[in-house]
Amino acid sequence: MPEGDSVYRFAALLRDTLQGRPVLAASSHGPGPAPQVQRIVGATCTGVRSRGKNLLISFDNGLALRGHLHMYGTWHVYAPGEPWRLPQSAMRVAIEVPGAVAVNFNAPTIELIEERALAVHRPLAALGPDLLDDSFDAEAAVRRLRDPSRAGLTIGDAIMDQRALAGAGNIWKHETLFRCRVNPWRRVEDLDDTTLMAIILKAQELLRASVMKPSPGRPSARPTMYVYGRTGMPCRRCNTRLRSAPQGLDTRRTTWCPRCQPGESP
């Protein structure tokens, strides 16, 4: 599942590929309504940015392409004529510029919108503070988590609610709550502001570390996985066997350490 940090990396890749270059050709392909991408042919890409899990590619004719990758979407960059590593049938959008082709595969949401309408565009306007934004406002994120509509949510669900804070998905939910020693089934209303703030700052720290480029002396900054994907294995901190149970609307499983993250759980 691409999370904010993956989308941020895709944005950096596409920025290197597209920004400042004119679009020579563009095509799109269903399922569902495909955007009229011929409208960007001849326009120049002016920027690529991530907003939470959304990726926005802007063009100098006032149009922007918004993509949301959901579970299986991805972006590849190829040289012109180079064979693709995924089947043509999985292609949603291909954008060719001099020397490169950027191809999206499997994104369920790709749409072309007017740049000036972005501020009121529902999926974007509703987003909470973006964990990877330089101007991230942690107190605003606490206030959003405190919204009465979220009081009864478990913190495991609330932290992934993109209208509360944008960017964290299933992986960073797991790793944030483990590091903060918070049981994923505790309700937001039962957590104090200090704990909520600690959770938000930890999620921000993990996402930021994850998008840092490797450099000499710092080969990889991707944080260690303590619980994500480790159901049934011993806790790296206390050796207790990690448990898991379904959580949330999509009933994916959440894994936690019953000793490091004590509390009532299913």
Ligand SMILES: [Zn+2]
């Ligand atoms: Zn433990």
